[in-house]
Amino acid sequence: MGSYKDGKVMDQIRDFINMEGYGGYVWPSYLVTAGLMIILLVITRRFLKANMATLEALENTAKEDVE
Amino acid sequence: MLHRFANPTRFLRIASIAQPWIAWATILLAGTGLYLGLFNSPADYQQGESVRIMYVHVPAAWMAMFCYTSMAIAAGIGLIWKHPLADIAAKATAPVGACFTFLALFTGSLWGKPMWGTWWVWDARLTSMLVLLFLYLGYIALINAFDDPARGTKSSSILVLVGLINVPIIKFSVDWWNTLHQPASVLRMDGPSIDESMLWPLLLMALAFKTYYIWVLLVRIRAEIISNKIRILRLRQVHG
Amino acid sequence: MNGFMTVLKRDLHLAIRQGIDSMTVVMFFVLIVIIFPFGVGPEPNILARVASGVIWVAALLASTLSLERLFQIDYEDGSLELLSLSSVALEVIVLAKVTAHWLTTGLPLIITAPLLAVLLNMNKEGLLVLILALVVGTPSLSLVGAVGAALILGARRGGVLLALIILPLYLPVLIFGVSAVDAIINGFEAKAQLLILGAFFLAALPLCTWAAATSIKQAIE
Amino acid sequence: MNIFSAENLFCVRGGRTVFTGLGFTLKAGEALVLVGPNGSGKSSLLRLMAGLLKPASGILRWGAEEISEDPEGHGGRLHYVGHHDAIKPVLSVSENVSFWASLMNGGSGNGETTLGALNTLGIGHLEKVPGRFLSAGQKRRVNLARILSTPAPLWLLDEPTTALDRESITSLETAIIHHRAGGGMVVISTHSDMQLANHQVIDLAGFAETCPMLEHSL
Missing domain, CATH: 3.40.50.300 (P-loop containing nucleotide triphosphate hydrolases)
Structure with a gap:
C-alpha cells in the first residue's frame, strides 16, 4: 500500500522539480537570487562586526592612554 | 524629520532596535511570496511554468530602478544640505542596487532562453538594465577611488546626479535604437496577462525585496558610522 | 571674453608645443579602426555595414583617452587653483579648455575620418553625413568627458576610471551618430538624428560646463 | 580704505x-x-x-x-602663492608670467611690467628660458614675479x-x-x-x- 502512495508522492515531487521541462531555468534563477542576496547580507554583517571590533580595540587603547 | 536622524549616535540606537523587526518582516514576506509563487499560482497558458521566474525577475528590475533613484535622492540631500547620513545611505545603496540589477539581467536571460532560444537578446529593457549596471559600477569605482573618503563621496554624488539626468536620455535612445534593430521573432516580454492569483506573489516578493534593502541599508549605515569614528580616532592618535 | 581667449590661446600653445600628444590620440583612433578588419574579416560588404559604428566607437575611445589629461596637469602643478582664483569665472575657463581639447582632438578625428571611411569601404554619401555627424557629435563628447575628467581629479588610476564613468553617458551620442550614417546609407533621411545630436550638444553645453566647474571647485578644496 | x-x-x-x-x-x-x-x-x-x-x-x-x-x-x-608654482615646463618664463598677467587684469598684460617684475627678482636674464630648465628657487621667483607684474x-x-x-x-x-x-x-x-x-x-x-x-x- 505504502509504496503505491509513495510512488504517487515521488511522482509529484519529480513533476514539481521538473516543472514541465522549465525546471532548468526556474530553479537556477531562484537559487542564484537567494544566494546572491544572502551573500551580500553576510558580507555587510561581517563588515559591521569587524568595524565594531576595531572600534572596541581603539577605544580601549584610548582609555588606557587617558589612565 | 530628517534632522531628527542627523545625529549619528541616535541613528545607531534606533537602527539597532529596528533591525530585528525588519529582518523578520523580510523573511516572512519572502516566505509567503515564494510559497504562493511556486506552489499555488497557475502556470501561464503560453509560457507554462517558466513564468514563475517573473516573481523574482520583475521585483529585481523594480528594485534596480528604485535603488538608483533613492541613491540619487540621498546623494542630492548629502550634497545640498551636507547631511552626513544621506551620503552614507547613498554609498550603502549602491552595492544593493548593483546586485539587484545583475539579478534582473541574470533572471531575465534565464526567462528569455526558453522563449527566444538564446541567452541574450538586445531587447530595449534588458539593454537599458545593462547600461544601468555600468552606471552602478562606475559609481562604486569612483567612490572608492580616493584616499580621502569625503572627496570620494562628493565626486560620486555629483556623478550619480549627472547619471540621473542621463538615465531617461539613455532609456529613450536605447528604446529608439531597439525599435530600429527589432528582430522579428522577439516575443513581448510581459506577455502573460497577470491574473489575481499571480499578482499576490509578485507584490509580496517586491515588498520582501524592499524590506531586504532596508535591512542591508541599516547594517551598512551602522558599519559606515563606526568606520568614520575609527578614522577620526586614528587621526587623533596621529595628530595627538 | 578675453579670459576665454587667453586660456584658449595658452592651451592651444601648450598643445602645439607638445604636438606629439594630439598626434598619439589620432594615431590611436586610426589604429582601432585598422584593427577591426582583422577581427571581423575583410569582406567589403560586412565592413561597409559596420563602418560607421566602428568609426564612432573609435572616436569615443580616442576622446576618452585624451580627456584624462584635460585638468590633471593643471591640477598637479597648481595652475588649477590659480585659475579658479582668477577674476574670470571658472565656467568660462572650463569652456576654454574644452574648446582647446576639441580643437586638438575632435578636429583631427574629423579630418582623418574620410581616410578611415575609405579603408572600411564606406560609400560617398555615408562619408559626408559621417563628417557632419562627427562635427555635431564630438563637441558633446568633449563636454561630457570634461565632467568626468573633473570628477576623477586626485583619484587613483584615473584613466580607467574616467572611461568607466563617461562611456555610458556617451551612448546617446554614439547611437544617434551611427544611425545618422546608417540612415543615409540605406537611402533614408538623416536630418532627425543630426537634429537630436545638435539638441544633445546644446543641452550639454551649459550643464556640463557648470557640472565640471562645480567638481573642480570641490576637487581643489 | x-x-x-x-x-x-x-x-x-x-x-x-x-x-x-x-x-x-x-x-x-x-x-x-x-x-x-x-x-x-x-x-x-x-x-x-x-x-x-x-x-x-x-x-x-x-x-x-x-x-x-x-x-x-x-x-x-588677491594674489595667492601656494606650495606649487604653476610653471608650465613648455612655456618660457615671460610667457608663463604674461599669461597670468593678461588673465588677471583683462588681457592688457604688457611685456614691460612682466620684464620689470622679473628684474626686481633678479631673473630678468631667464626671460626666454623654458620652464623645465628652472631650479626650484628660480621657479619660486617666477611665481613671485607673477604677483608683482599685476597690482592686487x-x-x-x-x-x-x-x-x-x-x-x-x-x-x-x-x-x-x-x-x-x-x-x-x-x-x-x-x-x-x-x-x-x-x-x-x-x-x-x-x-x-x-x-x-x-x-x-x-
Missing part, C-alpha cells in the same frame, strides 16, 4: 577640527604673520582667506561684503621663502614694503625670520580643537 576681516572661523579638514573661533581684522598697509607648528592650519587659513576652502562656520568679509557672495570679485583683488590689494603668501636664497628674500621684503606703502595688505605664513615692520601675529596653536569632534561630523 578696504578692510579684510573675519570672525569665529571654524575650519574642518578630513573630519578633523583644524581651528575654531579664529578672527582677525586687516586694514590697508597692514601685514599679518601666521605662525604655529606644522599641521596647525596655517595653509588652511590662507586657503580660507583666498576662498579656495569654505569654512565650516564663521564669516570672512572684504569691507562690508561677504567674500562668498562674489568669489570672482574676491579672486580679482591683498597678498596671501604661503611660506613664500622656501627654496629662496638670502638675496631673493631681501628683494621679496622690499617688494612687500613697497606693496604695503601703496595701501596693499599682506598675509604670510612663514617659518624663516623675515624682517617685517609692525605686523600682527596669529599663533594657530592657540585656536586648536576646543570642542570634541565626534558629535559634530560623525
